[in-house]
Amino acid sequence: MALTKKTKRSLWCWLALSPIICVIIFPFAVMFFTAVKPRDEVFTFPPTWLPSRFEWQNYIDMWHATKFGDALFNSLYVSFSATIITLIVAIPAAYALARYHFAAKSSYRLFLLVTQMLSPIVLVVGLFRLVVWLGLIDSVNSLVLIYAGFNIAFAIWMLQNYFQTIPKDLEESSWMEGASFLQGLIKVFLPMAIPAIAVTSMFTFINSWNEFVLALTVLRTEENYTLPIQVYSLVGGRYTVEWHHVMAAALVASLPAAILFSWLQKKLVTGLSSGAVK
Amino acid sequence: MSKKLPLYLILPSLLLALFVISYPLYELINLSLSDVNRFGKIRGFIGIENFTYIFEDPLFIDAALRTVLWTVAVVGGTILFSVPIAVILNTDFHGRGIARTILMLPWAISLPMTAIVWRWSLNGEFGMLNATLMNLGFIETPIVWLAESALAFPVQIGLGILVSIPFTITIFLGGLSSIPQDLYEAAKMDGANIWQQFKRITYPLLRPFINMAIVLNVIYVFNSFPIIWVLTQGGPNNETDILVTYLYKQAFNFGHIGEASAVSLVMFGVLLVFTIFYARMVMKNEK
Numbered sequence: 001m002a003l004t005k006k007t008k009r010s011l012w013c014w015l016a017l018s019p020i021i022c023v024i025i026f027p028f029a030v031m032f033f034t035a036v037k038p039r040d041e042v043f044t045f046p047p048t049w050l051p052s053r054f055e056w057q058n059y060i061d062m063w064h065a066t067k068f069g070d071a072l073f074n075s076l077y078v079s080f081s082a083t084i085i086t087l088i089v090a091i092p093a094a095y096a097l098a099r100y101h102f103a104a105k106s107s108y109r110l111f112l113l114v115t116q117m118l119s120p121i122v123l124v125v126g127l128f129r130l131v132v133w134l135g136l137i138d139s140v141n142s143l144v145l146i147y148a149g150f151n152i153a154f155a156i157w158m159l160q161n162y163f164q165t166i167p168k169d170l171e172e173s174s175w176m177e178g179a180s181f182l183q184g185l186i187k188v189f190l191p192m193a194i195p196a197i198a199v200t201s202m203f204t205f206i207n208s209w210n211e212f213v214l215a216l217t218v219l220r221t222e223e224n225y226t227l228p229i230q231v232y233s234l235v236g237g238r239y240t241v242e243w244h245h246v247m248a249a250a251l252v253a254s255l256p257a258a259i260l261f262s263w264l265q266k267k268l269v270t271g272l273s274s275g276a277v278k
Numbered sequence: 279m280s281k282k283l284p285l286y287l288i289l290p291s292l293l294l295a296l297f298v299i300s301y302p303l304y305e306l307i308n309l310s311l312s313d314v315n316r317f318g319k320i321r322g323f324i325g326i327e328n329f330t331y332i333f334e335d336p337l338f339i340d341a342a343l344r345t346v347l348w349t350v351a352v353v354g355g356t357i358l359f360s361v362p363i364a365v366i367l368n369t370d371f372h373g374r375g376i377a378r379t380i381l382m383l384p385w386a387i388s389l390p391m392t393a394i395v396w397r398w399s400l401n402g403e404f405g406m407l408n409a410t411l412m413n414l415g416f417i418e419t420p421i422v423w424l425a426e427s428a429l430a431f432p433v434q435i436g437l438g439i440l441v442s443i444p445f446t447i448t449i450f451l452g453g454l455s456s457i458p459q460d461l462y463e464a465a466k467m468d469g470a471n472i473w474q475q476f477k478r479i480t481y482p483l484l485r486p487f488i489n490m491a492i493v494l495n496v497i498y499v500f501n502s503f504p505i506i507w508v509l510t511q512g513g514p515n516n517e518t519d520i521l522v523t524y525l526y527k528q529a530f531n532f533g534h535i536g537e538a539s540a541v542s543l544v545m546f547g548v549l550l551v552f553t554i555f556y557a558r559m560v561m562k563n564e565k
Contacts, residue, residue, distance in 0.1 A: 010372035017366060017377055020359070023440060024383055027395040030406045034398065047409045089291040096287035108288055110557065115295050117553040119501040121522045122545050125309065125529050125538050126302025129318065133301075149298025152291050210388030212504050217530060228390045232508065235394055243398050250391045258386035262379060 035059070035248035042244045055244075059252070062245040068252070070223055071230035075253075078140050078226055079208040082147035086155050086204045087197065089148075094159035095185070099168065116153035120146065121213045131218050138220040147208040154207075155200050162196030202264055206257045227253040303546075309539035316533025328540040337516050338541070341524040344431075345500065348520050352438035352502075353495045356446050357488060359439065364450035365480065378451075385444035393508035396437055400424055400509075427517030430510050434518060437505050442498070446491045453487030454480070486559075493556045497549065521545055 029049070034042060035058055037051040062068060097105065120127060127146060136142035166189065174184040190197075215229045225233065231253055234246045310328050313321040332338045367378055384392065399407045402422035411417045424430045457480065465475050503522045506512060512519035512527065519527075521541065529538035 006370070007372065009369065013366050013369060013371040014373065014377070017363065017381075020363065020443075021377075021380055024380060026407075026410075027392065027399060028383070030399045031395050033406075043404055045403055046412065047404050047406060049406065049409070085294075089294050092287040093291040096284035100284040102281070102284045104285065104288075108292070111292075111295075113557055113560070114550070114553055115299055117497055117549055117556070118299065118546070119498075121501055121503045121526070122542055122549065123299065123302040123306065124526065125535060125542055126305040127298075128529075129305040129309075130298070130301050132318070146298050149294050152295045156291060210390070212388070212390040213526075228388060231394060232390055235397065235508070236511075243404075246394065247398065250394055254387045254391050257388065258383075261386040262382070 031247045031251045034244055035062075035251055037244055039242070039244060058244050059248050062248040062252075065242070065245055066230060066234060066249050067222065068230070068249060071225050071227045072253075074140050074224060075209055075227040078143050078147065079205045081141075081144040082151065082208040083201045083204045085144065085148040086151045087201055090152055090155035090159055090200070091193075091197065093152075094156045094163055095189075097156065097160045098163035112153040112156055115150070116157070118150075120150060120211070124213060124217055127214060128217055137218060138224055140219070140224055140226070142218055143208075143211070143215060143226070146214060147204075147211060151204045151207055155204055158200045158203065159193075159196055162199075163193060166192050199264060202260050206260060209257050306539045306542050306546075309536055310543050312536055314536040314539075316535070318535050324536075328536040329544075332537050332540050332544070335537075337519065338524060340516070341512075341519040341521050344518070345520040348431075348435065348438070349496055349499050351435045352442060352499045353492060355435065355439040356442040356495055357492060360443050360446040360450055360491070361484070361488070363443065364447045364454060365476070367447065368451060368454040381447060382444045384441050389441060389502070389504040390508055392441060393437070393505045397424070397509050400433065424510055425514065427510075427514060430514075431518045434505055434509055437509075438499060438502065441505070442495055445498075446495060449487050449491045449494075450484065453484050457483045490559060493552060493559060497552050497556070500545075500549070500552070 033049055033051065036054045036056065037058075038053065038055045041048075041051055096102075097109065130146075131137055131142040134142060134145075136145075170192070171184045171189045174188045175181065179187065210228065211226075212228050212232075215226045216232070219225055219229055222230070222233070227249075231246060231249050234249065235241055309318075309320070311323060311325060313324045313327075315321060363381065367374065367381065371377075387395075399405050400423040402408065402420055402425070405420075405423075407423070408417070408420040412420070421429070423433055461479050462475055465479060470478065501522060503526070506518055506520060506523050507526070510518045512523040516524075522545075525538050525541040525545070528534040528541060
C-alpha cells in the first residue's frame with residue numbers, strides 16, 4: 001500500500017516538473033541534433049529534428065574551421081593560472097579569518113562582500129584602462145590577473161567556512177611538539193583542507209572558463225580568443241553562420257565545465273546552504 | 279605568536295583585490311568628471327557634465343526603466359517558479375536524484391553559450407522552436423522571435439528566469455532541509471491540508487531563504503550582460519537595451535568614455551545599496 005502511494009506521488013511530481021524539464025532539455029537537444037546534421041540540412045525549411053544521417057565529421061571540420069584548439073588552449077591557460085593565483089592568496093587569508101580574532105577582521109569581511117557584489121561589467125571601462133596601463137591589451141595574462149582578483153572574495157568566503165570546521169587542536173599540538181609555524185600548517189592543516197581547496201578551485205576554474213565581457217573587451221586577435229569569445233565570434237557580425245559548427249563547438253566547449261559541475265553539484269548544495277544561513 | 283600575523287596573511291589577497299578593483303574605480307571617477315576623447319585621452323575637467331548628459335539622454339532613461347522591469351520580472355519569475363519546484367524536489371519520490379540533476383543543468387552551461395544556442399533555436403526560418411511549436415499545432419506560421427522588441431524582450435526575460443532557477447532552488451533546498459519533519463506530522467494530525475501546511479509551516483520558515491535569494495538574484499540579474507548582448511545586442515533600435523548593454527555600447531561602440539564612466543558610477547551606487555541590504559541580512563542571520 002505504501003509503495004503504491006509513493007508511485008502515485010512520483011507520477012504527480014514528474015507531471016508537475018515535466019514542462020520545465022522540457023524547456024531545460026530543449027537547448028541541449030538543439031545543440032546535439034544541429035551539430036550532427038549535414039550542412040545542407042541545417043538550412044532546410046521546414047526544419048526537422050532528426051538528420052538524414054549522423055555527420056560526426058562535423059566535429060572534426062569544426063575543430064579546424066574554428067581554430068578550436070587555440071581557443072581551448074587559451075581557456076585552459078587562463079582558467080588554470082587564475083585558479084592557482086586565487087588559491088595562493090586566498091588560502092592564507094581564509095586561514096587568518098577562520099583562526100584569529102583581529103581588529104580589522106570585520107571590516108575586511110565587509111570589503112570582501114562589496115568586491116563580491118561587483119561584476120566586471122560595472123567596472124569594464126576602468127578595467128580596460130587598467131589593462132592598457134599594464135600594456136596587456138590583447139594578452140590573456142591580463143584576464144588571469146583580473147579573474148583572480150574578482151574570484152578572491154568568493155574563494156576566501158568558501159574556504160573560511162570549511163576551515164572553521166577543522167579542529168584547531170591538530171595544528172596546535174604539532175606546534176607544541178616543536179614544528180615550526182609553516183611546518184604545522186603544511187603537514188597537518190593543509191592535508192585536511194584539501195577537499196575544501198578542491199571545491200573552491202573548481203569554482204574559480206568554472207567562473208574563469210565561462211567569463212565573457214572582459215574577454216570580449218580585452219582580446220583583439222583570434223589567436224588569443226578564449227572559448228566563449230571564439231564561439232561568439234562565429235555568430236556575431238557574420239553574414240552566414242555555420243550553425244552546425246557553432247553548435248558542435250558550443251557542445252564541446254561546455255562539456256568540461258558541465259562535467260565538473262555535475263560532479264560538484266551535491267557539495268555545492270551543502271556549501272551554499274550552510275553559507276546562506278551562517 | 280605575533281599579533282601582526284593575521285594581517286600578513288590577509289595582505290596578499292587585499293593587495294590583489296585592491297589593485298583589480300580600486301584602480302579601475304579611481305579611473306572611472308576621474309574619467310566621469312573629465313572631457314574624454316574617443317581614444318580615452320583626457321582633455322580636461324568638466325565637473326558633472328557627463329552625468330547631466332546621460333540623465334538627459336532618453337536612451338539612458340529608457341534603458342534604466344527597462345533595467346528595473348528586467349530585474350523585477352526575472353527575479354520575480356524566478357522566485358515564483360523556484361518555490362514550487364524546490365518543494366516538489368524536497369518530497370520523496372521515485373527518480374528524485376535524476377530530477378534534481380536535470381533541474382541543475384542550465385547552471386552547468388555558461389550564459390554566453392546558452393544564449394548562442396537559444397539564438398539559433400529562436401531563428402525565424404530554421405529554428406527548432408518554431409518547428410516544434412508548428413509540429414505540436416500551437417502555431418501555424420513561423421514567428422520571428424527576435425526582430426521586434428515587443429517579443430524579443432519577454433523572450434529574454436524568460437531565458438533569464440530559466441538560467442536563474444538552478445541557483446535559486448539550490449538555496450531553497452538548503453532551507454527546506456532545515457525544516458523539521460515532525461512539524462508536518464503534527465500538522466497532519468491536526469487535519470491540515472497541503473496548502474495549509476505550506477502557508478503555516480513551509481512559507482514562514484523558508485522566508486529568510488527567499489529574502490536571501492531575492493537580494494542575490496537582484497544583484498546578479500542587474501549585472502547580467504550575455505543574454506541580451508548575444509540575442510539582440512540591445513536592438514532593434516536600442517529597444518531591448520538595459521543599463522549594462524547601454525554602458526558597453528557607449529564605451530566601446532561610440533567611444534563615449536566619459537559618459538560610460540558616469541553610467542558605471544551610477545550603477546556602482548545602486549549596487550552598493552543592494553549590497554548594504556545583503557550585508558544587513560547576513561549580519562542578522564549571524565546573530
